[in-house]
Amino acid sequence: MFNYFSKFFYIKIYFSLAFIVLNSNLSIADAHSTFKQVEATGRSILIEGDINTSRKRALEDALYIAALTGGANIDGFSAIKSNTVINDQSIIKATNRVIDFKILSESQNKDFLTIKISAIVGNELANRNCKKRPLNITLLKGIYDVHSSVPSKLARYTPLWYKKIYEIVPKLPNVNSIDNQNKSLNELKKSNINSSFNYSALTTGLSKIQAGDYSLVPAISLSSISGSNSFVNNYLIQLELNIFRGPEFKLVSKKTYDLKIRYQLDSKFQFIKSISTLDINSIDKEVYNHLFLNISNFLNELNCQPLEGV
Numbered sequence: 001m002f003n004y005f006s007k008f009f010y011i012k013i014y015f016s017l018a019f020i021v022l023n024s025n026l027s028i029a030d031a032h033s034t035f036k037q038v039e040a041t042g043r044s045i046l047i048e049g050d051i052n053t054s055r056k057r058a059l060e061d062a063l064y065i066a067a068l069t070g071g072a073n074i075d076g077f078s079a080i081k082s083n084t085v086i087n088d089q090s091i092i093k094a095t096n097r098v099i100d101f102k103i104l105s106e107s108q109n110k111d112f113l114t115i116k117i118s119a120i121v122g123n124e125l126a127n128r129n130c131k132k133r134p135l136n137i138t139l140l141k142g143i144y145d146v147h148s149s150v151p152s153k154l155a156r157y158t159p160l161w162y163k164k165i166y167e168i169v170p171k172l173p174n175v176n177s178i179d180n181q182n183k184s185l186n187e188l189k190k191s192n193i194n195s196s197f198n199y200s201a202l203t204t205g206l207s208k209i210q211a212g213d214y215s216l217v218p219a220i221s222l223s224s225i226s227g228s229n230s231f232v233n234n235y236l237i238q239l240e241l242n243i244f245r246g247p248e249f250k251l252v253s254k255k256t257y258d259l260k261i262r263y264q265l266d267s268k269f270q271f272i273k274s275i276s277t278l279d280i281n282s283i284d285k286e287v288y289n290h291l292f293l294n295i296s297n298f299l300n301e302l303n304c305q306p307l308e309g310v
Contacts, residue, residue, distance in 0.1 A: 035099065035122045040066035046113050055106070058115040063098050066119040097121065135302060136213040137243075138178045139166055140185050147223035150235060153280055154261075158222045161237070161287050165218045168295050175299060185217055189249060209247045214302070217242040225260065235261045237287060241298050253301065257294040259287065 042062025047054045101119035108114065144162040146155045170177045180188075188209060209215055219240040237259040245252045261283060 035120055036069075037118065037120055038066050038069040039104070039116065039118050040069060041114060041116045043112050043114050046108055046111055051113070054108075054113045055115065058106075058113050059103070059117070062115050062117045063101065063119065066101065066117060067098055067121055069121065133303060134174050134176055135299060136176045136178075136210070137169065137299075138180050138188075138209060138213065138215045139169060140188065140215055140217050141181055141183055142218040142220075144219065145221040147221075149224040150222050154222060154235060154283070157280065157284060157287075158220065160284075161291065162218070162220045164288060164291055165220070165239075165295065168292050169216065169299075172296055172299060174303075185215065185244070185249065188215065209249070211246045213246065214252070215244040215249060217244070237261060237290070239291060239294060241295065243298075243302070253298070255298060257290070259290045261286075 040062045042058045042060065042065060044054045044057035044061060099120040099122050101117045104116045104118055106113070106115050142162070142165070144158055146158045150158075166179060166181050169175060170179075219242075221238045221240075223236050223238075225234040225236050239257045239259075240254070241257075242254045243252050244250060
């Protein structure tokens with residue numbers, strides 16, 4: 001009898017575990033299934049003699065409706081006018097974005113132009129599945145800055161960390177880089193405008209930025225942090241990345257990434273300062289990981305930018 005109940009008990013546990021695993025897999029699949037195909041129709045007033053503007057506005061309307069089909073957030077507020085009339089204001093924001101679309105049909109009558117599209121929409125989790133394309137990036141001269149309150153040992157490492165940026169970018173997958181760290185953004189802009197400067201640029205090897213290519217201008221700074229904990233000397237490493245697109249050098253993205261370093265105890269006794277100071281090699285490794293991770297994420301976001309319009 002005991003063996004019978006024992007076998008029954010283990011069989012029950014086995015099927016329970018199998019059920020849990022199956023449900024977990026289904027949940028994971030649902031969590032990653034972030035795309036949805038929808039159809040949407042947009043309309044715009046037909047502008048006589050300017051069909052392209054009407055077509056663009058109708059397409060924008062269709063794309064907005066497609067994004068809303070995937071989900072929306074409604075924010076709003078109420079205001080009371082002088083005669084106690086309540087005025088409600090609401091803002092509708094799509095929680096999804098259009099990943100891709102194609103135009104199914106276009107029609108027009110006397111007053112309106114109508115465009116019907118089929119679109120793929122997805123939420124922010126879809127960024128993980130963005131198709132990676134080769135990025136042509138020219139690395140330009142940036143800057144590094146060290147505050148006067150920073151200890152000399154940390155200060156000496158700042159230009160080394162700055163140079164690490166130019167070593168990290170070429171190592172990243174899908175990145176074709178040109179090292180022009182001795183040339184500034186202003187020099188490159190002049191080479192595209194001033195024809196006489198172009199000759200000088202050719203003789204000095206200044207590269208030409210093509211349409212669709214990018215230019216990266218980095219910056220790194222190191223400063224002290226005056227926090228609530230007066231017993232510890234904290235320092236802040238701030239990485240700034242500026243990326244521009246095309247020969248017009250349109251700023252596409254600008255982001256900063258902070259890393260806090262607890263360097264040593266603040267004490268009047270040199271012995272306590274010495275034994276509490278972090279190993280510079282450990283700090284160097286931590287900073288490198290910080291740079292590599294955030295530069296990689298920053299450039300990956302270029303592959304996941306929303307559509308800019310047609």
